[in-house]
Amino acid sequence: MSAQRQGMPGATRVCPHCKATILESASVCPACRHHLRFDSDANALAAKRFSPLRVEGSIRHPPSDGAWEYSMVLSIKNDRGEEITRQVVGVGALFSGEERTFTLSVEAFEAVGYKAAGKGRLRR
Numbered sequence: 001m002s003a004q005r006q007g008m009p010g011a012t013r014v015c016p017h018c019k020a021t022i023l024e025s026a027s028v029c030p031a032c033r034h035h036l037r038f039d040s041d042a043n044a045l046a047a048k049r050f051s052p053l054r055v056e057g058s059i060r061h062p063p064s065d066g067a068w069e070y071s072m073v074l075s076i077k078n079d080r081g082e083e084i085t086r087q088v089v090g091v092g093a094l095f096s097g098e099e100r101t102f103t104l105s106v107e108a109f110e111a112v113g114y115k116a117a118g119k120g121r122l123r124r
Contacts, residue, residue, distance in 0.1 A: 009111035030107070053106040061094040068094045072102060 011024040018032035027037050061068050072089045094100060 025111070049107055049109045051105050052108050054104070056101065056103040058099055058101040059094065060099040061096055063096050065096070067096075070094065070100070074104070 012021050013024045014020070015022050015029040015032060015034070015036070017029060017034040020029065020031035022029055022031065028035055059068075059070070069091070070093070071091045073086065074089050075086045076084045078084055092100070
């Protein structure tokens, strides 16, 4: 069995199951949760993951006539405030008395095989 070659930190690929863009280093797709490859170090790597950001909130449509439509929009900006990506994650409608809960979480982990070199840059 050959060793898995690590790409550059942040390198992406497409999940063969759900077609989401994911990190090349992922052994499990964060979108559909399908296993993508065997990783004997998966338990050790999972223990090193942390969540520096997690936000959860709910909206409830008050008992009244009509409906609300909603769009959940995700925007990521760099340290200069420039928008890197903006995506509509989901859309829907709320009817009288219905509720939706939205959760945003960011998972972080060390890029294996790379050391910090300079401000915000990683390289071999």
